Amino acid sequence: MRRTILSILVMAGLFLSSATALAAGQEVEKLYQRHCTACHGEKGDGDGPAAYLLSPKPRDFTRGVYKFRSTPTGSPPTDQDLLRTLKHGVPGTSMPPWDRLSEKELTDVIKYVKSFSDIFADQGAMEPPIAIKSPPRLTKESVQAGRKVYKEMECNKCHGPRGRGDGPSAAKLTDDWERPIRPYDFTRGPGLMKGGAAPQDIYRTFMTGLDGTPMPSFIDELTEKQRWQLVHYIQSLSPAGTKTTAPESTPTLRAVKASVDPPLDSDDPVWKQSPATVVPLRPLWARDTWVDSVKVQTVIGPKMAAFRFEWRDIRGNDEVIRPRDFRDGIAMQYIPQGKPSDYVGIPFIGMGDDKDVVTIWHWKADWEADMKKGFRDVVQKYGVTMDRMTSPADHTSDRIYLAGLAAANPLSTRQHSTPVEVLAAKGFGTLTSLSATDQTVEGRGVWRNGVWVVVMRQTLDSAPALRQRKILPVAIAAWDGDAGDRNGQKSVSQWMELTIE
Amino acid sequence: MKQVRWAILIPICLFILGVNAAEAAEYAVQAGGVKNGGTVYGRVIFKGTPPPPKMMKVDEDVATCGPDRPSEALLVSKSGGIKNVVLSIEGIQSGKKWDFPKEFVYDQKKCRFVPRVLLIKPKSKGVVLNSDPVGHNFHTVSKGIYNVNKKIKADAKMVVAEDKIRRSGTVRAKCDIHSWMEGWWVVAETPYTVLSDENGNFSIKDIPPGTYKLKIWHEKLGESQQPVVIETGKTTELSINLKL
Numbered sequence: 001m002r003r004t005i006l007s008i009l010v011m012a013g014l015f016l017s018s019a020t021a022l023a024a025g026q027e028v029e030k031l032y033q034r035h036c037t038a039c040h041g042e043k044g045d046g047d048g049p050a051a052y053l054l055s056p057k058p059r060d061f062t063r064g065v066y067k068f069r070s071t072p073t074g075s076p077p078t079d080q081d082l083l084r085t086l087k088h089g090v091p092g093t094s095m096p097p098w099d100r101l102s103e104k105e106l107t108d109v110i111k112y113v114k115s116f117s118d119i120f121a122d123q124g125a126m127e128p129p130i131a132i133k134s135p136p137r138l139t140k141e142s143v144q145a146g147r148k149v150y151k152e153m154e155c156n157k158c159h160g161p162r163g164r165g166d167g168p169s170a171a172k173l174t175d176d177w178e179r180p181i182r183p184y185d186f187t188r189g190p191g192l193m194k195g196g197a198a199p200q201d202i203y204r205t206f207m208t209g210l211d212g213t214p215m216p217s218f219i220d221e222l223t224e225k226q227r228w229q230l231v232h233y234i235q236s237l238s239p240a241g242t243k244t245t246a247p248e249s250t251p252t253l254r255a256v257k258a259s260v261d262p263p264l265d266s267d268d269p270v271w272k273q274s275p276a277t278v279v280p281l282r283p284l285w286a287r288d289t290w291v292d293s294v295k296v297q298t299v300i301g302p303k304m305a306a307f308r309f310e311w312r313d314i315r316g317n318d319e320v321i322r323p324r325d326f327r328d329g330i331a332m333q334y335i336p337q338g339k340p341s342d343y344v345g346i347p348f349i350g351m352g353d354d355k356d357v358v359t360i361w362h363w364k365a366d367w368e369a370d371m372k373k374g375f376r377d378v379v380q381k382y383g384v385t386m387d388r389m390t391s392p393a394d395h396t397s398d399r400i401y402l403a404g405l406a407a408a409n410p411l412s413t414r415q416h417s418t419p420v421e422v423l424a425a426k427g428f429g430t431l432t433s434l435s436a437t438d439q440t441v442e443g444r445g446v447w448r449n450g451v452w453v454v455v456m457r458q459t460l461d462s463a464p465a466l467r468q469r470k471i472l473p474v475a476i477a478a479w480d481g482d483a484g485d486r487n488g489q490k491s492v493s494q495w496m497e498l499t500i501e
Numbered sequence: 502m503k504q505v506r507w508a509i510l511i512p513i514c515l516f517i518l519g520v521n522a523a524e525a526a527e528y529a530v531q532a533g534g535v536k537n538g539g540t541v542y543g544r545v546i547f548k549g550t551p552p553p554p555k556m557m558k559v560d561e562d563v564a565t566c567g568p569d570r571p572s573e574a575l576l577v578s579k580s581g582g583i584k585n586v587v588l589s590i591e592g593i594q595s596g597k598k599w600d601f602p603k604e605f606v607y608d609q610k611k612c613r614f615v616p617r618v619l620l621i622k623p624k625s626k627g628v629v630l631n632s633d634p635v636g637h638n639f640h641t642v643s644k645g646i647y648n649v650n651k652k653i654k655a656d657a658k659m660v661v662a663e664d665k666i667r668r669s670g671t672v673r674a675k676c677d678i679h680s681w682m683e684g685w686w687v688v689a690e691t692p693y694t695v696l697s698d699e700n701g702n703f704s705i706k707d708i709p710p711g712t713y714k715l716k717i718w719h720e721k722l723g724e725s726q727q728p729v730v731i732e733t734g735k736t737t738e739l740s741i742n743l744k745l
């Protein structure tokens with residue numbers, strides 16, 4: 001009798017635990033699909049629908065090879081390591097910080113990521129993290145000594161004699177997926193170090209190596225003293241004042257109501273009343289320079305809503321006449337019917353969304369220049385078309401933006417009535433330019449002393465969501481012509497909340 | 502309380518059973534060895550004229566590594582035999598003892614891997630040497646079999662512990678400092694796995710009679726297979742043609 005009860009209990013227990021496990025599993029799968037699949041792929045093989053737009057490529061989780069670990073080379077990362085990567089993102093790449101996910105969601109999604117490779121279940125492969133003591137003080141002497149260690153250890157062969165990432169072996173390096181990869185240029189400063197820039201982080205990076213890349217582990221090569229000397233030398237190569245990106249978090253935008261309609265003039269006093277939010281952007285295709293942040297302001301008047309964008313750009317590019325001239329641009333996208341909590345924190349890649357219609361306002365420097373200077377016949381003069389421009393991203397140019405271009409061919413419609421193209425997308429690859437009569441967003445851009453300031457605005461009648469809703473999901477994308485940006489090669493923010501008071 | 506404990510215990514038992522079942526399918530050594538087994542004797546031949554080997558540019562540590570050298574990715578003898586082809590008979594559940602060396606040694610000499618192709622068994626331990634006066638970074642690439650990247654300084658070595666090479670398959674070895682360095686580890690599934698010599702010859706002995714698949718792998722010529730019939734006490738002769 002007791003035994004029957006027991007076995008019934010066991011059966012029930014098993015049933016319940018597997019049923020709840022199943023439901024929880026589906027939740028986690030959804031979480032991964034919503035946030036990670038676009039880049040890392042449904043199967044975790046790094047081949048998501050957006051991967052073709054990205055460099056470096058998203059990690060292929062099926063190999064079980066990870067860069068950022070506290071464990072020796074060959075060993076999988078700890079949960080703590082993965083958590084650190086998720087919380088900070090990977091600086092200088094499209095991998096954003098996932099600060100908007102709760103601790104529980106992060107733990108769950110880590111479990112899911114680990115399930116793509118059996119190495120995490122392999123006791124033999126798993127090794128404990130290396131111990132890192134607290135760093136000694138940096139002195140002139142320790143930096144000098146570190147310089148010698150750097151040379152003895154042959155760091156210079158990849159990172160170069162001055163740490164510029166230009167050593168003799170640098171040009172031919174490839175990662176484990178046969179893709180070209182560059183050694184870190186330490187003079188870019190500490191802010192872009194993927195593994196972290198604190199002394200302990202640098203120590204960890206060269207002790208464990210970055211698996212899957214040419215960066216090896218030096219764990220058996222150095223005495224404890226030499227290790228810290230090397231850390232100090234690396235720190236000395238990153239000059240003070242170079243870019244430091246603080247741990248990023250997703251900001252919130254705030255729109256203020258004004259009693260008069262905001263003008264296109266970016267110097268108008270109305271902009272002084274409106275709080276500016278600094279929005280960090282990440283390059284989809286990593287390179288030396290990109291638009292890394294944009295200051296955004298929003299003002300809503302009785303009849304008009306306007307956005308003001310300000311960002312640094314050493315040279316204004318407003319011509320697309322010769323193939324090497326790419327254009328600058330900025331885009332603001334919002335989801336008129338979207339629930340912010342469905343979006344906030346997810347990077348905007350430019351592919352629309354399955355659930356809701358995304359509206360995009362895309363201001364283009366060259367369109368504005370055409371309006372100002374009159375249309376110059378590029379075709380006659382140079383016989384060049386947009387799609388002949390070559391760059392790493394070109395062979396698979398952004399289908400979305402190509403769709404946009406096809407709908408409003410820049411060569412056939414050079415006489416623009418506005419420098420802003422309005423587009424809409426629902427679902428991947430569905431971006432289309434709205435018809436000419438719906439091209440009602442006005443814009444004006446001014447480039448002065450290395451800064452672009454652009455204002456875009458529309459009547460509230462044409463953008464009813466900006467009148468009716470109190471909170472909306474918005475995202476920003478920027479193109480830097482000098483860096484070769486065009487189409488899908490751009491910098492993007494994550495989806496943010498725009499709150500309208 | 503009790504049912505909770507059971508609910509945990511039962512899945513654990515199932516898990517252990519499952520693991521055992523999976524392990525049973527792995528290769529087992531026959532007690533007393535294979536008596537009167539068959540032998541495959543064969544030769545791997547390159548079909549057509551092999552392309553001249555690519556010259557590898559030696560542009561780093563030239564004093565130690567130089568001068569430029571021909572690629573060793575495809576080595577064909579004068580009479581057409583291909584070296585470093587891996588041949589294995591698939592589908593033998595149990596048979597002879599592993600006759601592989603207990604511990605492997607992989608060397609880096611004059612900025613090349615010696616041997617270029619190394620045959621080892623799963624879970625082997627061994628050592629990677631650096632016999633050069635310059636450093637190498639020993640970097641392996643594989644699909645989850647063994648992936649490390651470790652700097653080995655001049656005249657030093659790296660120990661590979663027993664449980665690090667996780668399963669059978671191919672592992673590519675490279676050194677990123679010297680871009681031309683390339684080598685392969687082939688982790689065998691059964692002891693019925695051999696490497697062809699410089700004349701393309703190979704032999705596999707003590708095979709229990711039966712019809713099997715012979716798997717053929719070469720780093721440049723890829724993977725193929727063909728059926729092979731083994732009869733008690735007899736030698737089966739094979740001639741295998743490969744092309745680019």
Ligand SMILES: [Cu+2]
Pocket residue numbers: 612636637638676677678679682
């Ligand atoms: Cu080397």
